[in-house]
Amino acid sequence: MSPALPAAPEAEWFQTPTLRGQHVVLEGLNESHAADLCAGADGETVRLLARGGPSAATPEAWAGYIGQLNALPERINFAVRLAGSGVTVGRISYSEIRWADRWAEIGTMLLPAAQGTTVNPEAKLLLMARAFEVLGAGRVHFKVDARNARSLRAMHKLGAVQEGTLRQYQVMPDGYARDSVVFSVLRGEWPAVRAGLEARIAGLG
Template sequence: MTPDVPAAPEAEWFQTPILPGQHVFLEGLNDSHAADLCAGADDETVRLLARGGPGEATPAAWADYIRQLNALPNRINFAVCLRESGVCVGRISYSEIRWADRWTEMGTMLLPAAQGTAVNPEAKLLLLERAFGELGANRVHFKVDSRNARSIRAMHKLGAVQEGTLRQYQVRPDGFARDSVMFSVLRDEWPAVRAGLETRVASLI
């Protein structure tokens, strides 16, 4: 069992402190990360994002996209940056925050070069630890496009519980009504999930 942590004040849930890890650090996503994201992205990077991606493959369009994400209510976004170089290789978000109910939703977008490395498990480890260990969340959930087999496999590898499918739950900018597969981690499940993430981070570069 994870000891109960009192819920942090609502304002704290919407802060974006620097969260340091062994391989990456997280910091508030802003325009300065646009060039790195643009340089490293490909069509697959944004193809299945729930809210779509930038209008074109330019740093200016990525900066506009970042500002749009940061303007969304009940959401905060972190840049995922390599510890050694400072290069931004993706973003990870509390894409919906419900302070009164002590839960948040998480979403991740990583550039191809960062996939299959320690970046993904460590970024999730840092943000899940903040949710359960600092903010006092009872639940963190994830909604995955049902067509995204790679992300669904990643959720099972994480140890999240698959709860079901929300059919035609969200209409993407291209008009497609996507089915979202719901996964979650609860406070009592977090110690086992954390141990698994720590093992994966230690075994990857």
């Protein structure tokens, strides 16, 4: 039998504190981040997003999209900004939070210029550290579109455990029923995953 998992109060799980790393800063996502996201995005940035993307490639449409994300229940969104320049290069989210079961799902969208850099591992390090070390999560998981080879590779680099595939799990805005590959990290696995992320950041930095 698994031991009972203590956790921070439920309200704390839904806060958006600013989280600072060496290379990135995470802060609550809002409409002020729309212009940078619009300027740096391309068609591939939004093509495989589970909930679709903005209705047009304009700052106004991106602002509306951000508003829609922030209105979703059980979800907390952070902008990913470069620590040096302050430019917004993506967003990372607790895309679903289940306080009663002590878990959170993490989803990430990064602009092309940020991919393959320290941005992804450090953003994940900051959000996973908050989940496990501050909130008391027992589990963090990720659901990846089975067509997204880059994100699948990233999950294996992370050291997450591939649990299986949810077939035709979610209908995309274009009507496509996507398969979602589920990966997870448990609290007892976190120290090793954290060490791996720190090593990757050091190597890329």
